[in-house]
Amino acid sequence: MNILAYIIQKEFIQIIRNKAILPMMTVLPIVQLIVLSNAASNEVKNVNVVVVDMDQSESSRTLNHKIIANDRITLVATSFNTNEAYFYLQENTSDIVIEIPPNFENDYINGKQPKIQLLVNATNGQQAIVGSGYLKAIVASFNAKLIQKVIPDISISKQSNTTISSRYWYNPELKYTHFMAPGILAQLTALLTIILSAMNVVREREVGTIEQINVTPLKKWQFILGKLIPFLCIGLVLFTVGIIASKLIFNIPILGNLLLLFGYTTLNIIAVLGLGLLISNFADTQQQAIFIAFFFIIIFVLMSGLFTPIDSMPKWAQQLTIGNPLAHFISVSRKVLMKGSGFWNIRFEFLYTFILAFIFNGLAVWSYKKQV
Amino acid sequence: MDAITVEHITKKYGDVLALNDVSFTVGKGELFGLIGPDGAGKSTLFRILTTLLLADKGKGTVAGHPIVNEYKEIRKKVGYMPGRFSLYQDLSIEENLSFFATIFGTTVEDNYDLIKDIYVQIEPFKKRLAGKLSGGMKQKLALCCALIHKPEVLFLDEPTTGVDAVSRVEFWDMLKKLKTKGIAILVSTPYMDEATLCDRIALIQNGEILKIDSPQQMISNFEKPLFSINSTETYRLLNYLRVQNFTESVLPFGENLHLITNEPYEASQIEYHLKIAGFSDNTAKTIQPTVEDIFLDISQPVN
Numbered sequence: 070m071n072i073l074a075y076i077i078q079k080e081f082i083q084i085i086r087n088k089a090i091l092p093m094m095t096v097l098p099i100v101q102l103i104v105l106s107n108a109a110s111n112e113v114k115n116v117n118v119v120v121v122d123m124d125q126s127e128s129s130r131t132l133n134h135k136i137i138a139n140d141r142i143t144l145v146a147t148s149f150n151t152n153e154a155y156f157y158l159q160e161n162t163s164d165i166v167i168e169i170p171p172n173f174e175n176d177y178i179n180g181k182q183p184k185i186q187l188l189v190n191a192t193n194g195q196q197a198i199v200g201s202g203y204l205k206a207i208v209a210s211f212n213a214k215l216i217q218k219v220i221p222d223i224s225i226s227k228q229s230n231t232t233i234s235s236r237y238w239y240n241p242e243l244k245y246t247h248f249m250a251p252g253i254l255a256q257l258t259a260l261l262t263i264i265l266s267a268m269n270v271v272r273e274r275e276v277g278t279i280e281q282i283n284v285t286p287l288k289k290w291q292f293i294l295g296k297l298i299p300f301l302c303i304g305l306v307l308f309t310v311g312i313i314a315s316k317l318i319f320n321i322p323i324l325g326n327l328l329l330l331f332g333y334t335t336l337n338i339i340a341v342l343g344l345g346l347l348i349s350n351f352a353d354t355q356q357q358a359i360f361i362a363f364f365f366i367i368i369f370v371l372m373s374g375l376f377t378p379i380d381s382m383p384k385w386a387q388q389l390t391i392g393n394p395l396a397h398f399i400s401v402s403r404k405v406l407m408k409g410s411g412f413w414n415i416r417f418e419f420l421y422t423f424i425l426a427f428i429f430n431g432l433a434v435w436s437y438k439k440q441v
Numbered sequence: 442m443d444a445i446t447v448e449h450i451t452k453k454y455g456d457v458l459a460l461n462d463v464s465f466t467v468g469k470g471e472l473f474g475l476i477g478p479d480g481a482g483k484s485t486l487f488r489i490l491t492t493l494l495l496a497d498k499g500k501g502t503v504a505g506h507p508i509v510n511e512y513k514e515i516r517k518k519v520g521y522m523p524g525r526f527s528l529y530q531d532l533s534i535e536e537n538l539s540f541f542a543t544i545f546g547t548t549v550e551d552n553y554d555l556i557k558d559i560y561v562q563i564e565p566f567k568k569r570l571a572g573k574l575s576g577g578m579k580q581k582l583a584l585c586c587a588l589i590h591k592p593e594v595l596f597l598d599e600p601t602t603g604v605d606a607v608s609r610v611e612f613w614d615m616l617k618k619l620k621t622k623g624i625a626i627l628v629s630t631p632y633m634d635e636a637t638l639c640d641r642i643a644l645i646q647n648g649e650i651l652k653i654d655s656p657q658q659m660i661s662n663f664e665k666p667l668f669s670i671n672s673t674e675t676y677r678l679l680n681y682l683r684v685q686n687f688t689e690s691v692l693p694f695g696e697n698l699h700l701i702t703n704e705p706y707e708a709s710q711i712e713y714h715l716k717i718a719g720f721s722d723n724t725a726k727t728i729q730p731t732v733e734d735i736f737l738d739i740s741q742p743v744n
Binding site for chain 1: 525526531544
């Protein structure tokens, strides 16, 4: 026990003397939180539209006005020529071209169902889908009004009055930062701890100290635990700094039990550290370790549900996320902070993370050989 | 009981034979030197004996324990100083020392008498980080750390490589003192001049032991006629001697040439012969061989 305490003490001395770690623990997370939470937004706030009105009737102009009146839509140009409108798409100055055919109004009155065409620049899928959604909604409401106007006494208009009113629970104002900050917090903590631990053992190998350590009666578990505990502390400090920063800057909701969240965080950091140590055991140089760690980090982050919902992934990818500690971390962080979930609501995350922690650390202890 | 026994140890890295059927023993309180050039297999042998590496063939014991089965016991009883400085560069002298004392389950105070002579030399800098020490001080600190748990056997892999001449002399003085405390020391060095400071030496090259004996015995057993020749035209003389019938080998040694002849001659005979051959200004004298002469004589010729 005395030996373990001494190793931990030594590790802390080294961490404090490392000039890069302290700013990494404090400044970096805050900067990332601010930048990412504000910038990494999925909301489509501006759609550039070109209108090709070949009808020039009262109805088509009304539709035109309705489109311009929407504050998320910017009218880039109007044109009478479809080819000219294509040019705007090609130049990326426009996201969508809306084409109103000639005889639009006449056809409508004559019951011929005229077709409005949307040409959508789908190179940015998100922008395309959301943008065309906005326009469809505008056209639909225009449609309803047009029916009323043309055939004012028809009963259809009254039947179609079913409206949907949504209330957004857990994030009533749909604040994007409230949704992003808890996720980014989890991602930052996992990311830093995995890198720190992956670099550490391999550093001892690179500098040569491991050769000296190996010819001592020091036990494997003492060595590994001596590495785990200091990094666990760093991870928890980082998480705490992050929560305080998110509360102060974004005023994120903290509805759940913080002790539960920290309990889960501890378990998750242990799992991630185990993976870091495992990487470290298989790498010969810090450079190699960083590359391997990077491979995992990219997959973990992109498949974590931080930016794209896990539910919209293909089935196999959804199942893969069970092995992704970051996905569980982000899920727990959002559930506990935003929904105030209790232990029962996050029991599966606890279970999966526990299994991952067991596997990663077991492999790390097993693969660490006190030999060259 | 011998401190170290090595029997027929063989180790291959892929196709490269790092150690080939190596056998020797080191007694208690003996200072045993492994003398050989870089790449001879010295570090590999150290790693096998310090239980960091498994041999392909052969057996060995350290402090009475077989190196494979009882490696845990060995790790408690040996001190190891790897060829590369391998203490924590970001810890101070004190911190390194007490760290290694602690992981061996002891304290600096308990074994202070053993390291005292060495430690007092670096104590004024005890707050300095190990990475900021000079080469000689680093080696002294490494030796302290290797000794802090009172090992029975000490393994020093090229402890004086990269250390200045004065520190090297000091270092060997320390080893002599440690020997008197009953610690067996296996030390490797590429410097032939350090060989005479050992009780016994093994000359090693390309993974094979060429000869084992005390350096004094090796020197007195050397029976070939050896001359040191000084000339103003060293290079031309070297080329000339290489092709003579009486030459067994001739090699440059600093300013002089060391010549081994295949039959006994007087130094004056050599001088006279060379004068006639046109080397007007030269002196030759019969000399005692150094370990280097012996090593070069028995080692495989380098093409």
